[in-house]
Amino acid sequence: MDGKLIVFIISLLLIGGAITGLFYSMDVDEAQKGLVLAQQQLGQMEAAARTAQKSLSSRKEALARITAAHIIQGENNAVKEEIQGIKDEQESISKAFLATIKRVREDSVGIIIDEIILTTGNKLKKARIQGIDQNITVIQHVEGVSKIPTDTLPASLLDRFRFGYQPGGVGSMEVEAAQPAPSRSEPSKPSSSKKIDTTASDSLVRMGAGGNTNAPQKKQTTTLIETPNVAIEGDPSLWRSVTRSDIGRAHIPGQGWLKIGSKGPIPGSGH
Amino acid sequence: MLSKSRTVAFTSLFSFSLLFQTSCGKKGQLEYETAQMEISLSEQKGVVDKLQAESAAIGNLGYYNNPETQHLDLLNQKIKALRDEGSQLAAEKVATNEDLEVLQKELSAYRSHYVK
Numbered sequence: 001m002d003g004k005l006i007v008f009i010i011s012l013l014l015i016g017g018a019i020t021g022l023f024y025s026m027d028v029d030e031a032q033k034g035l036v037l038a039q040q041q042l043g044q045m046e047a048a049a050r051t052a053q054k055s056l057s058s059r060k061e062a063l064a065r066i067t068a069a070h071i072i073q074g075e076n077n078a079v080k081e082e083i084q085g086i087k088d089e090q091e092s093i094s095k096a097f098l099a100t101i102k103r104v105r106e107d108s109v110g111i112i113i114d115e116i117i118l119t120t121g122n123k124l125k126k127a128r129i130q131g132i133d134q135n136i137t138v139i140q141h142v143e144g145v146s147k148i149p150t151d152t153l154p155a156s157l158l159d160r161f162r163f164g165y166q167p168g169g170v171g172s173m174e175v176e177a178a179q180p181a182p183s184r185s186e187p188s189k190p191s192s193s194k195k196i197d198t199t200a201s202d203s204l205v206r207m208g209a210g211g212n213t214n215a216p217q218k219k220q221t222t223t224l225i226e227t228p229n230v231a232i233e234g235d236p237s238l239w240r241s242v243t244r245s246d247i248g249r250a251h252i253p254g255q256g257w258l259k260i261g262s263k264g265p266i267p268g269s270g271h
Numbered sequence: 272m273l274s275k276s277r278t279v280a281f282t283s284l285f286s287f288s289l290l291f292q293t294s295c296g297k298k299g300q301l302e303y304e305t306a307q308m309e310i311s312l313s314e315q316k317g318v319v320d321k322l323q324a325e326s327a328a329i330g331n332l333g334y335y336n337n338p339e340t341q342h343l344d345l346l347n348q349k350i351k352a353l354r355d356e357g358s359q360l361a362a363e364k365v366a367t368n369e370d371l372e373v374l375q376k377e378l379s380a381y382r383s384h385y386v387k
Contacts (some may be wrong), residue, residue, distance in 0.1 A: 003276050010283055011287035017287055024298070031301035045315035052322035059329050062338040065346035072353040079360040086367045090374060097378045122385045123378070161386050168374045 090168050097167035105132055105161055116141075118152045134163040134244070135251075234261025 109129055116124040116139065124141040131138040137150045150163060238258070242265065244251040250265045251257050258268035335342050 006276050006280050012281055013284070013287065028298045028301065031298050031305065035301050035305045035308065038305050038312065041313065042308050042312045045312055045319065049315050049319045049322065052319050052326065056322050056326045056329075058338045059326055059332065059336075060345070061343060062335040062346060063329055064334055065350060066332065066335060069346065069350050069353055072350065072357060076353060076357050076360055079357065079364055083360065083364050083367055086364070086371055090367070090371045093371070093374050093378060097374070097381070100378065100382060100386060104381075107387075162381075168370060213298070245307065 094167040101165070103160045108132065108160060116157070117154055118148060119154065120152050122148075132161060135259045145211075232261060232266070234259075234264035236264040238265040238267065 014097050025122065030195065067145075109131065111129060113129075115126070116127040118124070124139055124143075126142045128140040129137065130140050130145065132150065135150055137153060138145065138147050150161070151158070153161070171239045238250075238252060241252045242250040243253060246261075249257045251263060252258055255267070257267040260266070332338070335346065
């Protein structure tokens with residue numbers, strides 16, 4: 001009887017143990033699944049953290065470089081402004097230089113020089129400068145009055161008058177550039193020159209730029225084809241080409257000094 | 272002395288109890304590991320949040336908001352070009368200053384010679 005009871009009890013225990021083991025193994029599986037899921041989530045989160053770290057690092061680096069670029073750009077702009085300021089100052093000094101040259105030229109008219117030795121070798125004694133411009137200088141001396149090409153003056157006078165000089169390479173040598181441009185219809189006389197008549201002697205002087213102030217005038221071979229009105233009243237379109245002007249005449253490159261008619265410079269009148 | 276049947280019964284009970292003890296330890300271990308993982312997960316989430324907040328604090332960088340290597344190279348080239356421009360400007364400034372000094376000296380010399 002005892003043996004049967006024991007076997008019965010053991011059988012009950014086995015059945016109970018098997019059922020308990022079944023449920024318990026299911027719990028273990030669930031726990032295992034939970035662990036795997038947690039591992040996956042942790043892996044994803046770690047990957048996200050790495051990505052965020054890398055992105056943050058790149059953004060920080062980009063921000064640093066953008067900031068550096070802005071700083072350098074600002075510095076460059078400051079230097080540009082400084083350079084512009086220096087250039088402005090340079091321009092103002094250039095204008096002052098031109099004004100000084102203009103004044104010196106004006107003051108030079110009327111001064112008496114004991115002797116002027118031209119580059120042609122001619123000597124002008126007791127020379128008194130009566131008028132100056134870029135092409136012609138009128139000098140009164142003991143032998144009379146001479147119109148000589150300005151470029152034959154001695155170096156000391158050329159340095160004084162500085163025709164063609166551009167201080168600092170800024171602007172034009174023309175002193176008038178610093179002043180309001182004169183009206184085309186009313187040409188103003190150059191301030192550095194006194195009245196220099198437009199006569200044949202001007203042509204003589206210009207054509208004799210080789211040095212002989214008394215050289216004969218060359219025969220003109222240019223054939224002018226002009227309408228009568230243009231030949232008398234002038235061509236208004238030539239005002240665009242005028243680089244310098246004086247009373248009654250205007251200078252056009254390639255044509256020289258032309259007489260001014262009622263409408264404009266008269267083509268061919270300079271010869 | 273115990274009888275043979277009792278000996279068998281006790282042995283069986285002892286074996287069952289050993290088996291149950293081992294199985295109970297397995298589940299507890301898994302739960303413990305899962306809990307550790309969740310703690311790590313929480314920490315990592317905090318790190319990610321912190322990084323994202325830091326990234327947001329930088330602000331919108333426009334074209335370079337999500338910078339790749341080529342974007343950084345582009346910025347490097349831009350910085351290099353700006354530095355080169357800076358060098359040129361510095362040289363230009365020096366040259367302009369020298370020109371200004373020369374012009375000032377020339378004007379002074381001209382005035383001292385010819386202006387009374």
